[in-house]
Amino acid sequence: MGFLKNIIKNSVDEGISKGIRDAVSSAAEKIIAPAAESYANKVADSFDEAAQAVDSASAESRPEQKSAVSSLEDSLNRLSKSAEKYAATLEKAAASQEDLIKMWNERIPDFPVWCFGGTDFWFDDNSNDIGTYYVFNAENTTQDGLDLYIALLKQNGFVRKYASADEFLYKDLGGEYLLFGCTDAFGTAPVMSVSMGRTKDRSEIEC
Numbered sequence: 001m002g003f004l005k006n007i008i009k010n011s012v013d014e015g016i017s018k019g020i021r022d023a024v025s026s027a028a029e030k031i032i033a034p035a036a037e038s039y040a041n042k043v044a045d046s047f048d049e050a051a052q053a054v055d056s057a058s059a060e061s062r063p064e065q066k067s068a069v070s071s072l073e074d075s076l077n078r079l080s081k082s083a084e085k086y087a088a089t090l091e092k093a094a095a096s097q098e099d100l101i102k103m104w105n106e107r108i109p110d111f112p113v114w115c116f117g118g119t120d121f122w123f124d125d126n127s128n129d130i131g132t133y134y135v136f137n138a139e140n141t142t143q144d145g146l147d148l149y150i151a152l153l154k155q156n157g158f159v160r161k162y163a164s165a166d167e168f169l170y171k172d173l174g175g176e177y178l179l180f181g182c183t184d185a186f187g188t189a190p191v192m193s194v195s196m197g198r199t200k201d202r203s204e205i206e207c
């Protein structure tokens with residue numbers, strides 16, 4: 001039965017894992033692939049446990065062995081369906097992230113792309129003669145996700161407009177300024193709405 005165990009493990013490591021990776025586009029791979037790999041490893045562990053049960057039963061009476069094999073088959077079927085469902089979820093998430101990246105690059109390419117969850121994304125265009133301004137909307141994300149994005153902005157050179165709060169951030173490009181605002185970001189929960197813009201108007205960053 002050790003041979004069967006190896007086949008099971010390889011089918012997970014090289015089969016299910018690869019299948020999940022193939023469902024994820026290169027654009028979203030760095031975000032989603034680690035979770036997929038972790039899931040596949042857990043499935044592999046479960047398959048190993050089932051195979052070990054068959055190993056043990058093989059030394060017992062034939063009825064017990066038959067029962068163990070049946071149990072293994074049930075486990076394989078359940079885990080296979082679970083893997084397919086998980087891969088489909090990842091594929092949907094990857095497609096959504098691809099759409100977001102396309103919209104993002106068309107509207108606010110100077111900002112790091114949002115990659116902290118959500119089920120639907122869209123932009124409202126509030127541009128005027130002073131600058132380019134958008135409201136980015138993300139449905140079903142969280143405050144934790146927003147906090148992570150703010151941290152990402154700071155890593156990319158954004159600083160606080162007001163010394164005591166992250167409500168407004170900006171980045172000086174040398175004559176132009178990137179602006180980020182998150183006042184009442186979850187005022188219309190479950191939708192998060194934050195503002196992003198680019199302008200030459202220095203008064204936008206002055207307190």
